[in-house]
Amino acid sequence: MTLPRIRFDAGRATEPLSGFSSEPHELWVEVGFGGGEHAEALAATHPWAALIACEVFENGLCSMLGRLVPEDAEDTAPLPENLRLWDDDARDLLRMLPDASVARLFLMFPDPWPKLRHLKRRFVHPALLPELARIVRPGGLWRIASDDPTYQAWVTEVLAGQNFFDVPPPATERPDGWPPTRYEAKALKAGRAPLYWELTRATAAR
Ligand SMILES: C[S@@+](CC[C@H](N)C(=O)[O-])C[C@H]1O[C@@H](n2cnc3c(N)ncnc32)[C@H](O)[C@@H]1O
Incomplete structure (x- = not known):
């Protein structure tokens, strides 16, 4: 069984x-890793960071x-020392983390929950922002990518109404240093146009 060996211990x-066997310098968190290609690439290329992928x-x-x-070789194969998995709702993990403990947060192509009655399930949400801040x-950085026009408009609106994070205009091409994701490949193949935000947690007390 591999999961118990790599699961992040609550x-x-x-x-x-x-919670890491290596001696990482800082904590990164990815929410909703899908097939995990993005998380795996991040961990492999940044051995000094500790990544919890949810x-x-x-x-x-x-x-x-x-x-x-x-x-x-599920019981014996070596696992990346700087990668741990959280196989539950990411929000439960985030609520337990200490203040100012996350250097980078990744939200790649979150479920758009297009129906109005499901609005509360959107990860980018005014109610969750204080917790993320x-x-x-x-x-620290918060990267968000979305190909869904409704969600893109929603992200723009929610981010315009807060001052926890500085928000430069989103990029229309995946910036250098962002690993690709499986969902993104599907979106591009289908002709959709992703947007890529890189937010910075404001340094002034807000
Ligand atoms: C549209 S997929 C994108 C997957 C991947 N990031 C990619 O770009 O290929 C969104 C993923 O987020 C996961 N997810 C949604 N809400 C989550 C939550 N609260 N905690 C952990 N995972 C979540 C879903 O199970 C789904 O696999």
């Missing part, structure tokens, strides 16, 4: 770097675990 959430969808978890270890350290 008991470590108040001191999250202690996903609730079992198929996504299986896809990630299947790539990390060969089928016949609490855990992202001043100067």
Whole structure:
């Protein structure tokens, strides 16, 4: 069983770097990693960062675990020391993390929840922003990508109404240093036009 070996221990959430066997310098969190390609690439190219990658969808978890270890070596294959998985609602993890503990937060192609009655399920939401602002350290980054026009308009509106994060205009091409994602590839193939935001947690006390 690979998952128990790589699952982030909730008991470590108040001191999250202690949940890693390497000696990472800072904590990163990815919400909704899907098949996990983006999270895996981040961890591989930034060994000094500790990444907790969150996903609730079992198929996504299986896809990630299947790539990390060969089928016949689930109990023994070495795992990335700077990657841990959270196989539950990411919001439950975020609520447990200490203030200013996250250096980078990643939200790549979140579910758009287009119906009005599902609005509350959108991850970019005024109700969740104070919690995200609490855990992202001043100067820390929050990357968001979306290909859904309704969600893009929603992100623009929500971000215009807050001052926790500085919000430059989004890029229309994936910026250098952002690994691709599986969902993004599908969106581009279908002719949709993603937007890519890179927010910075404001340094002034807000
Ligand atoms: C549209 S998919 C995008 C997956 C991946 N980021 C990509 O770009 O290929 C959104 C993913 O977020 C996951 N997700 C949604 N809400 C979540 C939450 N609260 N905690 C953890 N994962 C979540 C879903 O299960 C789904 O796999």
